[in-house]
Amino acid sequence: MTATPQRPSLDSVTTINEDGSRRFIHAARASGRFARWRTLLAVVLTAIYVALPWIQINGNPALFLDVAHRQFHYFGLTFVSQDIWLVFFVMSGVGFCLFFLTALLGRVWCGWACPQTIFLDVARRIERWCEGDATERRKLDASAWTFSKTVRRTAKHALYLLYSLILAHVLLSYFVSLPRLYAMMRHSPGENFASFAFVFLIAGALWFDLAWFREQFCIVLCPYGRLQSALIDSDSLGVGYDTKRGEPRGRKGTTTGDCVDCLRCVQVCPTGIDIRQGHQLECIGCTACIDACDSVMAKLDRKPGLIRYDSRNGFEGKRTRWVRPRTMLYIGLAVLGAIALTLETRSLKPATVSLTRVTGIPYVVEGGVVRNQFLVRVLNKRNAPITFQLEIADGPQTLHWSGFEGGITVAPLGEEIRTVVLTLPRADLKKEIPLRFRVLSSDGTSIEKTATFLGPIIP
Ligand code: SF4
Ligand code: SF4
Numbered sequence: 001m002t003a004t005p006q007r008p009s010l011d012s013v014t015t016i017n018e019d020g021s022r023r024f025i026h027a028a029r030a031s032g033r034f035a036r037w038r039t040l041l042a043v044v045l046t047a048i049y050v051a052l053p054w055i056q057i058n059g060n061p062a063l064f065l066d067v068a069h070r071q072f073h074y075f076g077l078t079f080v081s082q083d084i085w086l087v088f089f090v091m092s093g094v095g096f097c098l099f100f101l102t103a104l105l106g107r108v109w110c111g112w113a114c115p116q117t118i119f120l121d122v123a124r125r126i127e128r129w130c131e132g133d134a135t136e137r138r139k140l141d142a143s144a145w146t147f148s149k150t151v152r153r154t155a156k157h158a159l160y161l162l163y164s165l166i167l168a169h170v171l172l173s174y175f176v177s178l179p180r181l182y183a184m185m186r187h188s189p190g191e192n193f194a195s196f197a198f199v200f201l202i203a204g205a206l207w208f209d210l211a212w213f214r215e216q217f218c219i220v221l222c223p224y225g226r227l228q229s230a231l232i233d234s235d236s237l238g239v240g241y242d243t244k245r246g247e248p249r250g251r252k253g254t255t256t257g258d259c260v261d262c263l264r265c266v267q268v269c270p271t272g273i274d275i276r277q278g279h280q281l282e283c284i285g286c287t288a289c290i291d292a293c294d295s296v297m298a299k300l301d302r303k304p305g306l307i308r309y310d311s312r313n314g315f316e317g318k319r320t321r322w323v324r325p326r327t328m329l330y331i332g333l334a335v336l337g338a339i340a341l342t343l344e345t346r347s348l349k350p351a352t353v354s355l356t357r358v359t360g361i362p363y364v365v366e367g368g369v370v371r372n373q374f375l376v377r378v379l380n381k382r383n384a385p386i387t388f389q390l391e392i393a394d395g396p397q398t399l400h401w402s403g404f405e406g407g408i409t410v411a412p413l414g415e416e417i418r419t420v421v422l423t424l425p426r427a428d429l430k431k432e433i434p435l436r437f438r439v440l441s442s443d444g445t446s447i448e449k450t451a452t453f454l455g456p457i458i459p
Contacts, residue, residue, distance in 0.1 A: 007266075007274070014272030014282060015216050023272075024141060025215060026134040027124065030268040032291025038111070042118045049115075053173040058383050059412075065175050071413055077345065078381050078413065082352045089341035096334035098224070102231040103327045106238035110225065111285030116209070116217050119167070120270070123160060123210040130156040134267065157211060164206035168199045215271045218284050229281060234312040235321045239285050241265075241276045241307050242315055249276070258306050264296050265289035265307055275307060350386060351410070352379040353439045355449040358419065363455045370429055370455035372422045376403075378439060380410035386441050390420065393436040395453070398428045422453060429455045 008014050017023045055062040060073040070081040079086065101108055110117060130152050131137045140149055172195060173181050189196035209217060218225050232238065246259035259276065266274045268288040273280050275289050287309075294304040311320040358373040365371075380386050390404035403420040410416045424433075433453035440446050 008272055008277070010277055010280070013219065015219060022212070025270065025272040026137045026141075027270045027272075027288070028134040028264075028267040028292075029128065030288035030291040032294055034287035034291050038121075038287065041112055042121060045113060045118060050170055053170070053178055060383065061174075061177065063174060064177065066177075067175055069413070077348075078383060079348075080352060080379060080381055082379075083348065086341065086344060089337050089344065093334055093337035093341060096330050096337060099231055100327060100330035100334055102228050103233070103236055103324070103330055104322065106232055106236050107225075107228055107283070107285035108237075110218065110222075110228075111239075111287060114284075116222070117284060117286065119163075119206070119210065120214060122163060123214075124270070126159045126163070127156055130159065157207075160210045161203070161207050164203040164210065165199070167206055168203035171202055172199055215284075219271060219282050225281065225284075231326075233324070233326065235324055237309050237311055237314075237320075238279060239275065239283060239287060239290060239307065240279060240310055240312070240315055242305070242310075243276075244315070244317070246276065246306050258297070258302055260296065260300065262296055264292040268292040279312070348381075349445055349447055350380070350382045350441055350443060351388065351439070351445070351447060352381065353377065353437075353447045353449055355437055355451055357451070365426060365456060368426050369423050370426050370453075372453050372455070374420045374422070374437075374451060375417055376420050376437065376439070377415065377417045378408065378410055379415045380413060383412045385409050385411055386443065388442070389440045391438040391440065392422070393438055395422075395433060395435055396424065396428055399424050399433070399453070424453060424455070426455065429453075429457060431457060 012018075015023055015025060052063045053061045057073075057076040058078075060076075060078070062073075062075050064073040066072065072079040072083075098109060127137065131140050140152065143149060169181065169185075175198075176184070176195065184192045184195055241259075245257065247257045249257050249259035249261045251260055265276070266272075266289075268291070269275070270286055270288065271282040271284060273282045275283060290307050290309070293307040297304050297306055314320045354377045356375045356377075358375055363370055363372050376390065378388050387407050387409045389407040390401075392399070392401055399422060401420055401422045403418050408416050408418060420437075422435075432455075435451045435453055437449045437451060438446055439449070
């Protein structure tokens with residue numbers, strides 16, 4: 001290992017040495033206006049992530065994925081497994097919004113809001129705190145194992161693990177309620193083995209990511225990272241280097257370009273690239289190189305923005321077009337999806353009703369009467385009790401039914417199953433009779449199910 005950073009090249013991946021081994025990138029700390037805004041946003045997003053399970057709306061956490069009971073609570077709305085098709089609108093809506101943002105602002109999600117970026121920023125703070133700045137860390141990597149190195153490394157990995165465990169427990173609280181999580185934490189792991197295994201695996205994966213995998217996730221694994229080159233064009237914003245202004249580069253006094261080749265932009269880059277070599281897939285748009293270069297320009301009394309947010313057209317001195325067919329298409333599809341989701345969510349019934357014929361023989365003939373039996377299952381999707389009544393439409397006058405008299409009251413998010421028995425004099429059964437079961441809820445909603453009355457047909 002070497003204590004001096006290598007110059008990035010476009011011919012190799014920055015995180016791999018020539019012999020194929022892992023090369024750790026020790027990015028220097030960048031400070032400036034973008035670093036401050038990114039830190040602020042990271043604090044806000046982390047606070048939202050931690051707080052959502054604590055915020056109660058209609059008696060449930062704001063976001064609660066109760067997989068055990070197949071109920072999903074989202075800001076006061078409750079969905080059950082039968083509503084899973086709505087996920088299509090949610091996922092496609094999120095996808096098209098991300099496409100739109102990328103077409104417009106490049107990898108703004110990666111650099112500002114992606115959990116991987118935010119978690120790694122915290123890990124880098126821990127690393128700086130335990131092992132010093134980038135130069136010290138490179139020296140530590142190259143040095144032999146001493147007591148001091150062992151203590152620093154152990155402290156760093158212990159803090160990574162603690163951070164991973166906290167994140168994993170917060171994630172678990174989205175799937176079990178907070179009181180349940182607290183109760184589980186006070187019992188032995190064996191009593192809640194599935195949850196323990198979940199936390200153990202998530203924390204282990206996070207620790208591996210923070211301690212070793214790191215920026216490789218963005219460079220080689222993340223599918224969105226791979227996709228973004230297909231989403232951006234010459235008008236998409238991105239972090240880039242103004243070649244016209246910077247070149248020819250060189251030390252002050254020997255060049256007419258503004259770049260003094262100080263390599264500060266390379267030293268702060270968390271993916272180890274040199275942005276002056278042009279737009280690259282490895283650039284996550286973290287803006288560290290903008291802050292670094294702006295501070296160099298300030299010291300040289302030159303105007304900032306040698307590295308800046310701009311489009312490829314902008315860097316070439318052309319106008320950046322914000323309204324383009326692809327941005328209109330992506331935002332149009334996202335808006336369409338949002339409208340469809342809103343309409344579908346508003347029309348969701350407060351209950352789910354299913355109707356099945358009792359298994360076994362389809363009908364019974366006894367004492368001149370034909371009998372059919374159905375199971376009516378009513379699932380209350382609201383957080384309050386609802387009373388349901390049953391009507392059977394379209395049957396002949398002589399059709400009688402029992403099993404749902406006076407209605408049933410179903411507890412909040414509860415389920416009731418009733419056996420409904422229908423009888424008809426055999427002489428009245430001239431053909432199979434189509435039936436309409438109508439379940440009416442106390443809040444005025446009507447849900448219909450169809451069935452057929454079967455029996456021996458007397459022509
Ligand atoms: S920080 Fe700015 S001046 Fe220094 S090498 Fe990078 S682009 Fe050039
Ligand atoms: S090139 Fe600049 S914006 Fe891109 S990852 Fe490196 S430091 Fe961040």
